């Protein structure tokens with residue numbers, strides 16, 4: 001049965017764009033497997049489409065439940081060899097948020113208006129792929145925020161500098177008493193959305209970046 005669908009799918013592919021092919025395959029998989037979680041998958045695809053970086057926040061605080069849900073998402077992040085080399089500093093103190101908003105020359109000012117900042121740390125001695133692990137955890141927090149209807153934005157810390165030329169990591173270490181062996185990868189600003197942002201426009205998807213079978217093959 002799958003072979004038949006694969007054959008159909010391949011001929012479909014020669015006629016339509018890759019995007020159409022993917023939709024076709026998803027429909028067929030759903031028919032073959034009535035227990036499929038297609039509905040959930042569609043909600044997840046909406047979530048991905050709606051998540052846009054939010055740099056303007058309202059004054060509304062987060063509930064304790066919302067904060068716990070965000071942190072659970074971070075702690076459930078996949079990590080290489082399950083090393084869980086990350087740690088997180090959760091900041092909701094307004095003075096500290098203001099201080100952290102100066103951690104970079106540009107691209108961090110909105111931290112002062114966020115309800116929450118999750119500072120994502122990792123221990124390079126605990127994992128040689130700590131950047132990947134901490135990046136995934138950062139994104140998990142962002143996706144969970146979107147699922148809660150909250151806005152978020154990634155503030156890059158690694159390899160960045162303050163307006164005075166101090167490495168952003170050093171600045172954050174000093175502000176939050178972070179032990180030296182931990183690196184600061186990012187700060188995820190979270191809060192209630194202070195403006196509307198359009199969902200991702202699928203017209204702008206760069207399908208030319210997808211290569212089938214071999215790089216550059218037609």
Ligand SMILES: Cc1cc2nc3c(=O)[nH]c(=O)nc-3n(C[C@H](O)[C@H](O)[C@H](O)COP(=O)(O)O)c2cc1C
Pocket residue numbers: 051052053054055106107108153154155156157
């Ligand atoms: C690794 C990484 C670092 C980023 N650093 C910053 C940052 O320091 N400041 C900022 O305002 N946005 C930052 N962003 C957000 C990007 O600018 C944003 O994701 C990109 O422009 C696409 O926009 P969208 O998130 O609204 O789809 C970062 C995103 C990533 C993935």
